[in-house]
Amino acid sequence: MKRSIFTTSIFLIFLVFSLKTNAQIPFELNNNGHIIIKAEINGVEGKFILDTGAGLNAIFTKFSNKIKNEKTNNFFVGHRATGEELNVDLYNAKSMEINNRGFSDQQYTIVDLEFGDIDGMISLQPFRNTPITIDYNNKKILFGRTTKGEKSIDIQIADYAGKAIDIFTYVELNDHLKIQTLLDSGAGKNSFWFSSKLMEPLKLNKADFKAVPIKSDFKKENNYYIGKLSTINTTNKLRKVENLDAAFIVGLIYEGKTSIDWLGHILTIDIAKKKIFIAD
Known part of the structure; x- marks a missing residue:
């Protein structure tokens, strides 16, 4: 049976849309x-x-x-x-x-x-x-990649009146302290920053950390306590990093701020569903 011109056109439009939607960049x-x-x-x-x-x-x-x-x-x-x-x-x-x-x-x-x-x-x-x-x-x-059947973690959305948007998730430090951390791909790889306020509930001794004053690109100086943290977990135990290099920062405005690479190798951020799906 010959396919009509109309049907062929619809098929081609769908194909082009599909390729553009699922394009690999x-x-x-x-x-x-x-x-x-x-x-x-x-x-x-x-x-x-x-x-x-x-x-x-x-x-x-x-x-x-x-x-x-x-x-x-x-x-x-x-x-x-x-x-x-x-x-x-x-x-x-x-x-x-x-x-x-x-x-x-x-x-x-x-x-x-x-x-x-x-x-x-x-x-x-x-x-x-x-x-x-x-x-x-x-x-x-x-x-537009399908995430059906994939494991996920919940994220919280900070929407600043439509002008800016950030994502957060809850994690556990040293298997007992639950905090909320900003998920920041712009931090690069293996970046784990935490508020210095957390050192006391984690029973960390500042003397065991290297104190370093660091100026930002905008010339503000903060004290960083740099050392080791035993573990960071997603609260659903899907991902865990042990013996990580961490910085506890005086004046950090978040409880935590981490890179996203530690969550997995294939990550789908779905703001509408408030989830990050993890395929690998």
Whole structure:
């Protein structure tokens, strides 16, 4: 039986949509464990860190000079993990594309930083309604991948009036202290930061840690107590790391802030379902 032109057209449209939805986007994993992707903002391509802890999309000044920026009358006031206040203007992105997939209604801010050949950070803002899979094994990003039957951990969503978004989960330290930690892919690999307030309930002696004053990119100095922590677990015991290098930081605004690589090799962040699915 011959297939009608109409049926063939519908099939081709579905195929193209399916390929675009499930497109595999290569990423670069640099020496610090940052996930580097290519994206276009306002028609200009750049290299961006995929940063689940950024809150909002950000471009660096050098890249901002390459594009036409549409400033709004809106601004956002937030804080970096180590306490610095950020009062930033917001700009409308006329277009944002990742691997030819467009994300509408996006905003960004401009940050006066230089980070090698990196042009900025892509936050979770574009993926509020689109599950995003990070495949560390094959260094690929996927959209719309099925997660049926996969194990998962619960996440909590911090949505700052639609202007910024972060994700958190509960973990256990040393198998008994339950805390909430920010999940920050922008932290790189094997990054485990905790508030210095937790040292007492964990019965940790500061004398056993190396005290190091560290200045941030924004010149704020915090004291870091650097040493070993016995364990960190997801509360459902799905993932566990032992004998980890950790930093307990004076002035950290979160109970904890960790990278996401320790959770698994194939992670799907599904904001709508408030879960991270773990395939490997």
